[in-house]
Amino acid sequence: MLFVAWLVDYADRLVINLVLPSFGEEFGLGRGQQGLVVSAFFLSYALCQIPGGWLADRFGARRVICWALLAWSLFTALTGFAWSFAALLVMRFAFGAAEGVFPPASMKALVERTVPEERMGANGLIMSSNAIAAVVTPLAVAPLIAVFGWRSAFFSTAALGVAVYVAVRLWLPAPLPRAADGSPAEGFPADGSPAAAHGVRGLRGLREILRVGVLWRFALMMFGYNVIVWGLTTWMPSYLTEERGVPLSSAGALMAIPALGAAAATILGGRIADRLGGHHRKVIVPGMTVAGLFLLLMAFSDSLTGFAVFGTLAVFSGSLGYMPLFAVPLRGLAPGHVGVGSAVIVFGGQVAGMVAPPVMGFLADAISFRAAFAFLVLGAAVAVLMALLTPQDADSFRAVAGSLGEASDRSASTSTSTEELS
Template identity: 35%
Template sequence: MQALLKHYKIITILFLGWFLSYVDRFLINIALPFIGKDYHLSAASQGLMLSVFFAGYALVQIPGGWLSDRIGSRKVMVFSVLMLSVFTALTGLAWSVTSLLVIRFLFGMAEGGFPTASFRALSEYFPATDRSKIQSVLLSSNPLALVIAPLVAAPLIYWLDWRRMFMIVSAMGILATVLYARGLGRPTQSSSAAQAPGRHGPLISVLRDPVVWKICVVNFGLNVLIWGFLSWLPSYLLRVRHLDLLHVGVLSSLPGIAGIAGMLIGGWLADSYFAYREKYLLMITVGLAALCLLAMINASSLSAVIVCQLIIAFSLKVAFIAIWSMPLKFENTNATGSTAGVINMGSQLAGVVSPAVMGFLISAYGGSYTGAFVFLIACAVLCIVISMTMRVASQRNYPASIEQQTQPH
């Protein structure tokens, strides 16, 4: 019973870190129109404001994964969560466009080690049979944050301003830092992943593995869709659908509700009907999201837009779970952080590319979002094409490429 309670405590602490990380990313999306107004920024410049965070984040994915393999996940996560609080406050204290860009870039670098360390923590604290289910729970923090962030940010900006909104939210990170420092304790698993922080780990084998890089590319295309859609949805509702801020806050939270359902249903599908056939689940849901994006471009009513955005959010989160179910079934526990770093680098590079390209296209088309949405649809096609090249295997011979390369002979 005591061991079970400890597992629940660790899951709760890890979930809180993921939740706060995602909340911060969504806060900037809500604040962006007002930051742009204060600093007289074009859509392209606002896109750059979003992209610099992901540029810093992407730079540390592989080094952060390697560091987690070397010194253990706990130290990396404590540092990352502390920096989340510090840089959230600094965002509200920015005094110029340049300072804000530098703060967001450094913010991305400081926080970037968290996801790979969290992925590593699954190997350190939980048996292999439970890791996929627990990962689905942790990743459901993404859509939950999408629900909560607009409901918190929009009223605070409305009653105060965007600067004080960031200052208030930063206080949550202090509590999370204390929980991470005191609540995690020592790893409990007897695996080599738990016993041997300090070993270099088979990073070279990870970097040479074609399966890992294919998943990385698909993860890039999928996250271009996710971050492009979520980053510009509030601005789209304000400028194209002409809604007020409070209604935008409510409607921007609805995809989060659909996303939670997508995460939970996606985890069940990936472990049952699509077990070891996750690429088909990925292709179906990404294709559905692309069709709904096309429908949203031509939607004549607000109700049609809402239906489309709910289906898009649901489909993309199912696809997200499908991608992360793949490495959990073949990666070597000695290289958990490094594997996650390579794959997650794709999603962070998407965060760099997607907002900036969409901002450029919106400016180039005179404020129209049509070109930006077509760009997202093209990325959906990329995901489907690369997924078609992945080998589908039975449970008995599912690709264990890294595991095979790193086992002693």
């Protein structure tokens, strides 16, 4: 169910990139303004990450996931009724706020339903939904836009979101009370009830978490990775159609190639992270270094084939580090702090979504798309630097994270989780 929810979450986000040329022409928008429409989503999406984690820790992951699905489906549909640049900004901002509470709630739901030894492999499978959505969305939506116009893309994905809400409401499994061997699962007391369902209580507890510097270093690592992801996904459709003269349907097929590579790399990276037990530096430093080199080759490639091949290799190399990035925090955080802690990390990625699209749009207008794509190398450099400056295993993380890594069931009551009361 989490895989399907993430699939729709990501598809709803990607639709805007496919319709940028269409509504840009309809409303007379330059590339910089088009980038601002994309950034309006990421601004609210980023701002709602940490509140979303607090809500998940306070009210339960399942409840917050359902709220988010309904709300973002509503604003996706309303985007299809936008009548001006200002209306697009407002709708995308509201849509971002609704989607922003979902990732930390999803992360918490995953932690509650898996044992630590299998967690990153499971998360890798779930997060591969992003890459699969990047494959499916252009192939499905591009013909729809060609026949019915850009607004139809938002109406169709909104309807899909409502259907997934019903599915999650009915079929999301309950949290695991015990590990597979019959012993209490990590973070659960001996009677099997979830501990610390309300791990972060009040603003004081939230402030304490936000002061933990190591989380922000992981957030900067996520920022670097997502500069690449959101820079490419935002501007590749426009580049292929406007600069290379590729029809939108064919551009969708070309975009599916690196997305397939990202899906494979995400799953593989999750398995590597489980096997290494952390030690993300061993994956991220070489992976992002290679990704940076391929991004430069992609940016300066004169042929469409070279652009596609180098772009695919860059995405594959960078995506190998996506799951290892989360391995140490998810193993080191106490269960009651997973929602907010993971939200801090994801927040870094969404700041990248605010920065990369408009910066690349203005670079494309002022200089060229070549300069815009070369900008992505900075993201790889940031990720490498932060990988070198972060703890490499759960014990080292707990040593610097303080109370965030302490077993939260020491002080928590053993009352039934609110997760199943929603």
